[in-house]
Amino acid sequence: MRVFVLQRVTAVALVVFLTLHMIVVHYPPGHLDFSRVMVRLANPVWKVIDILFLLSVLVHALAGAYAVLIDAERIMPYKRILAWGAIALGVVAFIYGTITIINFKVLV
Amino acid sequence: MYKTTGFISFVFRRVSGLALVIYLFMHMLVIGSVNGGPEAFNARMAMMQTPIFRFFEVALLAAVVYHAFDGIRLLIVHWFNVTQYRTSLFYAMFVMFVIVTLVGGVPIILFALEGH
Amino acid sequence: MSQAQNTGQVMKAVIRIQRFNPDVDRKPYLADYPLDITDDTTLLDALETIKNELDGSLTFRRSCRHAICGSCAMNINGKNTLVCNRRVKAFLDGKGRVTIRPLPYLPIIKDLVVDRSAFWEQYLRVKPWLIPPASYNENQAPNSEFRVMPEEVAALKNAETCIMCGACYSACSVVGMNKKYIGPHALLKSFLRVMDPRDSAPAERLENVGGDDGVFRCHTIFNCIDVCPKGLNPTQAIETLRKLAQKRRDFEAARVERQKTLEADHV
Numbered sequence: 171m172r173v174f175v176l177q178r179v180t181a182v183a184l185v186v187f188l189t190l191h192m193i194v195v196h197y198p199p200g201h202l203d204f205s206r207v208m209v210r211l212a213n214p215v216w217k218v219i220d221i222l223f224l225l226s227v228l229v230h231a232l233a234g235a236y237a238v239l240i241d242a243e244r245i246m247p248y249k250r251i252l253a254w255g256a257i258a259l260g261v262v263a264f265i266y267g268t269i270t271i272i273n274f275k276v277l278v
Numbered sequence: 279m280y281k282t283t284g285f286i287s288f289v290f291r292r293v294s295g296l297a298l299v300i301y302l303f304m305h306m307l308v309i310g311s312v313n314g315g316p317e318a319f320n321a322r323m324a325m326m327q328t329p330i331f332r333f334f335e336v337a338l339l340a341a342v343v344y345h346a347f348d349g350i351r352l353l354i355v356h357w358f359n360v361t362q363y364r365t366s367l368f369y370a371m372f373v374m375f376v377i378v379t380l381v382g383g384v385p386i387i388l389f390a391l392e393g394h
Numbered sequence: 395m396s397q398a399q400n401t402g403q404v405m406k407a408v409i410r411i412q413r414f415n416p417d418v419d420r421k422p423y424l425a426d427y428p429l430d431i432t433d434d435t436t437l438l439d440a441l442e443t444i445k446n447e448l449d450g451s452l453t454f455r456r457s458c459r460h461a462i463c464g465s466c467a468m469n470i471n472g473k474n475t476l477v478c479n480r481r482v483k484a485f486l487d488g489k490g491r492v493t494i495r496p497l498p499y500l501p502i503i504k505d506l507v508v509d510r511s512a513f514w515e516q517y518l519r520v521k522p523w524l525i526p527p528a529s530y531n532e533n534q535a536p537n538s539e540f541r542v543m544p545e546e547v548a549a550l551k552n553a554e555t556c557i558m559c560g561a562c563y564s565a566c567s568v569v570g571m572n573k574k575y576i577g578p579h580a581l582l583k584s585f586l587r588v589m590d591p592r593d594s595a596p597a598e599r600l601e602n603v604g605g606d607d608g609v610f611r612c613h614t615i616f617n618c619i620d621v622c623p624k625g626l627n628p629t630q631a632i633e634t635l636r637k638l639a640q641k642r643r644d645f646e647a648a649r650v651e652r653q654k655t656l657e658a659d660h661v
């Protein structure tokens with residue numbers, strides 16, 4: 171049940187975040203480089219939004235992969251191990267991603 | 279084996295979902311190159327923006343949009359007790375998916391063809 | 395025999411049946427049986443005629459012949475349904491042929507008979523019986539019934555008319571992947587008990603089906619609705635249980651209140 175609720179909550183969040191992400195980052199299509207990203211990420215509000223986005227997308231992705239895996243009868247008995255594995259992977263990826271987002275700063 | 283719209287949507291949902299999970303981690307690593315400084319980032323980004331990658335981008339967009347509309351359909355079924363409209367809901371969502379993919383994808387293709 | 399009451403034109407049909415005898419055959423195979431049918435011949439009539447006149451070794455389950463015992467569910471042209479209330483004519487393809495296979499995803503015992511133990515084991519897991527209010531005394535015959543409101547009966551969505559045929563269970567893609575999943579039939583039964591005002595253990599039931607081998611394993615594929623010969627809606631039952639499982643304490647508290655009035659009525 172927890173996985174299900176998390177999945178639905180992050181799903182709704184992602185509809186908003188992802189639409190935003192697609193529009194602000196990729197349209198109009200053009201060459202993407204550091205300076206173009208910086209125009210946006212210079213603003214700390216965008217950094218916060220991106221970190222929240224990162225969090226929901228990780229939860230959604232890992233919960234989804236977990237659900238796909240335990241659909242298989244043979245894998246289901248190992249669901250505890252899988253769940254902890256997913257949480258560990260999620261935490262590592264979240265820290266890495268957050269550092270990445272913070273590292274978008276104008277160098278003086 | 280049941281080839282109903284429900285089953286087809288389920289298979290597409292799985293496949294697009296798993297593809298997106300793999301993409302997510304690759305994406306994070308690519309963007310993570312900024313940890314090595316702006317130059318490393320710019321070099322990596324230039325690599326990712328050759329025309330070939332533009333076509334992958336359209337496929338990626340299709341997967342995201344499909345997964346999103348399919349998810350919205352499931353949320354509708356969950357909240358509004360509308361199982362009797364299941365087939366029409368699926369087709370409605372599929373049409374939305376095609377429209378949004380085209381609207382989003384055509385500019386990318388055009389941009390790639392212009393060869394910038 | 396089956397053509398005794400000849401109400402329509404006689405026509406030719408080919409009944410293609412998946413045969414399998416575990417003592418002789420390595421794999422199931424398809425066999426064709428040409429047959430004369432009328433408008434009224436049901437699929438079950440056709441099977442009976444084949445067994446009586448063409449091949450006595452054909453094995454299948456049936457009992458009531460009028461869609462109430464649930465023993466004759468099979469897979470017709472790729473879709474699960476009962477064979478006793480369906481006419482052959484409606485299923486004939488362009489070549490005048492209909493294909494009958496056993497229910498998918500279940501071990502075949504012989505020909506069209508499958509092993510349904512998984513189906514029944516999952517059924518027992520949800521405690522399919524009613525757990526009556528505390529005032530009910532097993533040792534003493536009650537002198538009146540517990541009175542339930544018409545809206546409460548309507549909320550059961552006819553789930554009590556399920557005949558346990560297994561069509562939904564063996565159409566479910568999740569069951570196909572994972573036999574630990576409770577399955578649409580048993581979840582529908584659980585829904586019936588949870589919604590019944592006379593049942594005293596809704597929270598326990600919701601806990602029981604609220605795990606990831608229960609309502610949260612369903613992927614909303616809708617095959618169960620598409621095949622149910624009784625027009626029931628297991629998917630909607632599952633969605634309802636999902637919502638109730640998230641507030642099962644409140645639901646139980648409301649049930650306790652409701653049962654007080656139920657017992658006051660019950661003198």
Ligand code: SF4
Binds near residue numbers: 555561578623624626
């Ligand atoms: S819900 Fe319908 S398909 Fe499923 S067992 Fe009951 S009658 Fe058969």
Ligand code: FES
Binds near residue numbers: 458460465478479
């Ligand atoms: S024989 Fe009883 S349901 Fe078909």
